[in-house]
Amino acid sequence: MSSDPQEASLRAARTAALAGAAASLVGIGLARFAYTPLLPALVKGGWFDPAAAAYLGAANLAGYLAGALAGAWIMRRLGPGRATRAMMALAAASLIACAEPLGFAWFFVWRFLSGLAGGAVMVSASSLVMLQTPPERRGRAGGLMFTGVGVGIVFSGAAIPWLLTHGLAVAWLTLGGLSALIAALVWPLASDRRLAGAPPQTAQAAQTAPDAARSRSLRRALAAVGATYGLCAFGLVPHMVFLVDYVARGLGRGMADGALVWTLFGVGALLGPLAAGRVADRIGFAAALRGAVALLAATVGLLLVSDAPAVIAASTLLAGMLTPGLVPLALGRVRDLSGPSEAAKAAAWGRSTAGFAVGQAAGAYLLAWVFDLSHDYALLFAIALAAPILGLLLELLLARGARRAAAREEAA
Secondary structure, three states, X not given: OOHHHHHHHHHHHHHHHHHHHHHHHHHHHHOOXXXXXXXXXXXXXXXXXXXXXXXXXXXXXXXXXXXXXXXXXXXXXXXXXXHHHHHHHHHHHHHHHOOOOOOHHHHHHHHHHHHHHHHHHHHHHHHHHHOXXXXXXXXXXXXXXXXXXXXXXXXXXXXXXXXXXXXXXXXXXXXXXXXXXXXXXXXXXXXXXXXXXXXXXXXXHHOOOOOHHHXXXXXXXXXXXXXXXXXXXXXXXXXXXXXXXXXXXXXXXXXXXXXXXXXXXXHHHHHHXXXXXXXXXXXOHHHHHHHHHHHHHHHHHHHHHOOOHHHHHHHHHHHHHHHHHHHHHHHHHHHHHOOOOHHXXXXXXXXXHHHHXXXXXXXXXXXXXXXXXXXXXXXXXXXXXXXXXXXXXXXHHHHHHXXXXXXXXXXX
């Protein structure tokens, strides 16, 4: 009898994580990452010229930034479950709306809204999952949630080339219909009523607020985590944007090897979140996040060491693992450093998610500009390598300040 409440709690956590995985698949894996293999077909099919197609990609990124910043506000008004449902529905609608070439303005609005849905669902689904998960299992729950991103990357690489043989409209409608089906299947699981049985706040969260000095140190540590997360996004840009081109053209190995690299990246994206979550549950989010940032620096550094196929394969697999694998680690660390209320945690995570979007956008534009001037892949890798190193140093420095403030408080 005594084990029944624990088993019910674990079932609730698994259910919430499944809903979160579906939300990340629809809102990010499909609504965002499926655009990458669609972009060349939009140009080739005459729907848009290359510049317009690129601007539509930027519209999605701008929407993601807006959704990340507005996610906590949306969640406060709708609740985590209803907000997650609404954003999945919006993402599905945005894909279906793009099935006809009704002009740049029409596409721009819907690509912006698809990004907004993805950014907002990162906030609402995270709260939905974490509120129903015991503290000792939040790493694994977060990892399961963000496997949806990896599934979307793998699906986009494997299915969209085949869908495009039937036309762009079929590809868009299939993506939208699949997203709507997934949303419908998990609709009952993303329910705010389930939160009534969520685990109570931990004793630590229920304690009184820390003094002003400690609060300042914690805010700085929280800001450092957000900055580190954004710098990691910058550091991932060479793998996400340039690596296929580097292998296919820069090394002269052709598009077949380039496509294999993207597939390997997708495999890593499937494995990364769960592996990262398990590590975090064992050693804590702070240590796991620092280890992952250091690993990212090594991953980028491998591209500077050698262009041997085995080295590039290892770097690609690790980068694929870290792209979604960093997310549950950053989420857990941000929640650990945030205030005791769920609103404060959601707002802090929204700001960190926005920082990731800014870091990714800045990296993409800056490195594209550098490459246009230099045509030097090694220079891109060297610039990107500096980002996670700087982030790790910053996080370690300000986290030490937070620990010292806590120690002073205990001594007093």
